[in-house]
Amino acid sequence: MIKVTYVAQDGTATTIEAEEGTSVMQAAVSNDLDGIVGECGGSMMCATCHCYVDEAWAERTGERSSDEEEMLEGAADEVTERSRLSCQIRLQPGLDGLVVHLPEEQL
Incomplete structure (x- = not known):
């Protein structure tokens, strides 16, 4: 199992374990x-799985594809260089x- 920690806007962190190959979304x-x-x-x-990859992990999650870049244009919250669609990040060891x-908002 692979652990992912999701940090909400208020700083609350939730760690979830998932199987390899599962997307962050x-x-x-x-x-x-x-x-x-x-x-x-x-x-x-859609862009309702928008997230910001923590700076320490940004290089390990890979680059955004051009299709992902296009979808992020419709994100409800600010898009930064660390913005990703969490459906496009597959968990691996x-x-x-x-x-x-x-983000603060998804819709």
Whole structure:
């Protein structure tokens, strides 16, 4: 199992364990975590799974694709260089302990 910590706007941190290959979005939605909606179910058709990858993990999660960049244009909250669609981050052993920060709004 791979651990992901989700940090809400108020600083509350929730750590979830998920199987390798699960997306950061799937792990959150499967565990009823507030702050990740995942309205499209992970098909990269919305931006309701927007998150900010913690600076310490930014290089390990990879680059955004051009399609992801385009979808982030519709994000409800500010998009930064660390913004990602959490449906596009697949958990792997090298991401055990990943920390992502949640935006104030998703819709």
